[in-house]
Amino acid sequence: MMTYWYPGVFEAIKIIKEALPSVPIVLGGKYATLCYDHAIKYSGADFVISGAGEKQVLQLLQDLFGEEPFFMPDSEDLDSLPYPAFDLIRKIDQLPITTSRGCPYSCSYCASHIFNDRFRRRNPIKVVDESNTGKKNPV
Numbered sequence: 001m002m003t004y005w006y007p008g009v010f011e012a013i014k015i016i017k018e019a020l021p022s023v024p025i026v027l028g029g030k031y032a033t034l035c036y037d038h039a040i041k042y043s044g045a046d047f048v049i050s051g052a053g054e055k056q057v058l059q060l061l062q063d064l065f066g067e068e069p070f071f072m073p074d075s076e077d078l079d080s081l082p083y084p085a086f087d088l089i090r091k092i093d094q095l096p097i098t099t100s101r102g103c104p105y106s107c108s109y110c111a112s113h114i115f116n117d118r119f120r121r122r123n124p125i126k127v128v129d130e131s132n133t134g135k136k137n138p139v
């Protein structure tokens, strides 16, 4: 979430590598985007993705496994993105849900405008619907 938390990311990568040495690790997000060269050099991840990751992850999986993606999301349309597979999580106490990307403001000390050239919101109905997919007894 925050670039300056990167040491914790390195620690997580180290722990995962020890537990699952044959599993490739893909690192993306704010730190990897803003400090791409640093992440490549020091993170220990096998792959580093800079910028919006949806299409890049699918391209990486295609390169690794040689299979065409059966779905290509439109990064410009947040409502075209599939819901996370919350059903694969055994116990859910909290859900991270994206309601928008970007910000209507451009504070000089903030990198939001580097990640998103404009403010985009999801359809609120889809946000609520997605939150219900994480509940055992949806409302």
Ligand code: SF4
Residues within 6 Å of the ligand: 103, 104, 105, 106, 107, 110, 111, 112, 113
């Ligand atoms: S530009 Fe960044 S700091 Fe400023 S209001 Fe938007 S998110 Fe917050």
